[in-house]
Amino acid sequence: MKNARVISMITLTLIAVLSDSKPTLAKRHKAPPDPDLIYAELTKAPAKDVARQNPLESDPEAIPAGDKLFQMHCAECHGEMAEGGKKAPSLLVDEVQKSTPGTLFWLLTNGVVRRGMPVWSKLPDSQRWQLVSYLKSLSGPPKPTPDQGDTKH
Amino acid sequence: MMKNYKMRLSRKYRFLFAPLVIMVSLIAHAQESPYIVTYDHYLEEPGNLEVEYFSTFGTQRAGNDFHAFWSEFEYGATAWWTTEFYLDGQSTFNQSTLFTGFRWENRFRLLQREHFMNPVLYIEYEQTSGADKILKEVEGHDVESDYATPNSIARQEHDHELESKLLLSRNFHGWNFAENTLATKNLTGGNPWEFGYALGASRPLALKASAHHCNFCPENFIAGVEMYGGLGDRNSFGLHDTSHYLAPVLAWNLPNDWTIRLSPGFGLNDNSHQFLLRWGLSREFSGFGEAISHLFGGRR
Numbered sequence: 411m412k413n414a415r416v417i418s419m420i421t422l423t424l425i426a427v428l429s430d431s432k433p434t435l436a437k438r439h440k441a442p443p444d445p446d447l448i449y450a451e452l453t454k455a456p457a458k459d460v461a462r463q464n465p466l467e468s469d470p471e472a473i474p475a476g477d478k479l480f481q482m483h484c485a486e487c488h489g490e491m492a493e494g495g496k497k498a499p500s501l502l503v504d505e506v507q508k509s510t511p512g513t514l515f516w517l518l519t520n521g522v523v524r525r526g527m528p529v530w531s532k533l534p535d536s537q538r539w540q541l542v543s544y545l546k547s548l549s550g551p552p553k554p555t556p557d558q559g560d561t562k563h
Numbered sequence: 564m565m566k567n568y569k570m571r572l573s574r575k576y577r578f579l580f581a582p583l584v585i586m587v588s589l590i591a592h593a594q595e596s597p598y599i600v601t602y603d604h605y606l607e608e609p610g611n612l613e614v615e616y617f618s619t620f621g622t623q624r625a626g627n628d629f630h631a632f633w634s635e636f637e638y639g640a641t642a643w644w645t646t647e648f649y650l651d652g653q654s655t656f657n658q659s660t661l662f663t664g665f666r667w668e669n670r671f672r673l674l675q676r677e678h679f680m681n682p683v684l685y686i687e688y689e690q691t692s693g694a695d696k697i698l699k700e701v702e703g704h705d706v707e708s709d710y711a712t713p714n715s716i717a718r719q720e721h722d723h724e725l726e727s728k729l730l731l732s733r734n735f736h737g738w739n740f741a742e743n744t745l746a747t748k749n750l751t752g753g754n755p756w757e758f759g760y761a762l763g764a765s766r767p768l769a770l771k772a773s774a775h776h777c778n779f780c781p782e783n784f785i786a787g788v789e790m791y792g793g794l795g796d797r798n799s800f801g802l803h804d805t806s807h808y809l810a811p812v813l814a815w816n817l818p819n820d821w822t823i824r825l826s827p828g829f830g831l832n833d834n835s836h837q838f839l840l841r842w843g844l845s846r847e848f849s850g851f852g853e854a855i856s857h858l859f860g861g862r863r
Contacts, residue, residue: 497610534737
């Protein structure tokens with residue numbers, strides 16, 4: 411009986427967590443995060459981080475590699491073309507594109523945990539710089555097209 | 564009548580197959596750590612579900628070797644809270660195969676940003692039988708001889724445990740270093756708090772990503788080592804009558820969304836199992852929470 415109560419409690423909690431936008435459980439509608447609040451995080455980067463240079467800036471592989479990483483880890487929320495989605499804002503706007511590489515690296519490293527963006531420091535520094543290279547390329551001249559279909563074994 | 568029956572049948576199948584369809588369509592790319600016992604400070608991405616299967620083969624002196632296994636369902640409730648449900652089982656050679664209990668774990672990220680050291684609070688409730696052998700953690704005075712009890716006797720013992728851990732972890736020059744301290748209280752009987760530890764270090768084989776999709780690129784492999792063991796209990800804290808293990812670990816993060824982990828573990832003293840071979844298979848599904856909400860009538 412006691413076991414049944416514990417199992418019921420856990421099951422109900424899991425259901426509530428998994429379906430927290432179900433109207434009968436919670437009337438509220440989850441609004442997408444306010445982009446301005448997220449872009450505002452970019453202004454919080456410390457000066458020494460803002461000033462950091464991208465060590466892979468002249469690496470021709472950095473943009474296609476960053477593109478691959480973006481599709482793997484970021485496109486799910488930010489959209490395949492970084493145009494923004496229901497869960498995360500566009501990365502094509504001036505707030506992002508005019509940020510320094512160091513600022514973008516800082517944001518990727520620290521995330522915006524309160525607003526749902528995880529920290530991405532689990533990707534090594536080089537991969538985060540590759541992502542920064544890709545993000546900065548979105549506002550520049552046409553980027554080199556990665557050979558998406560080529561699979562090396 | 565027939566139409567109603569078909570509709571009912573159609574609804575029934577929709578309900579049965581919907582989770583499968585959702586899972587196939589929600590594949591996410593994982594970058595998983597190689598640890599089996601140690602936790603780093605990274606939580607599941609919000610709304611994602613990771614389904615994992617782990618297996619442990621263990622040698623047993625003065626008893627039969629065993630194969631213990633567990634399934635994990637890990638869900639990112641928010642960017643700072645991950646909740647996880649485990650189902651445990653084991654098969655002792657020449658004895659029997661048993662379901663040995665369940666665990667419900669929660670991890671909370673305590674700081675918003677990355678720091679020199681990043682703390683995560685871990686709280687778990689577990690309800691297992693004395694026959695549980697998954698060795699997901701080693702605590703107190705856990706020793707090899709505890710696992711020699713035949714299943715028919717061990718299964719009669721029922722444990723309700725509350726387990727807390729402080730997970731500390733940091734990344735440095737591509738390496739991850741993690742330290743976990745655990746305190747466990749068996750809520751049945753007057754058992755004292757028991758303590759244990761886990762340490763881990765790991766690094767991808769390459770730090771830069773290649774520009775092409777590939778299965779065998781070195782950045783897809785993360786190698787490392789972990790060490791874990793008991794630290795006694797409140798009445799007798801220390802290393803006497805405790806067991807300890809050292810285990811190389813390897814994770815292969817496949818671009819097709821699977822992660823495979825392998826870890827041969829070696830007992831470091833006479834109280835430890837001589838050899839533990841662990842492996843695991845996991846797959847991550849993105850936007851699972853949103854899809855389930857939608858299935859139950861929530862808005863997308």
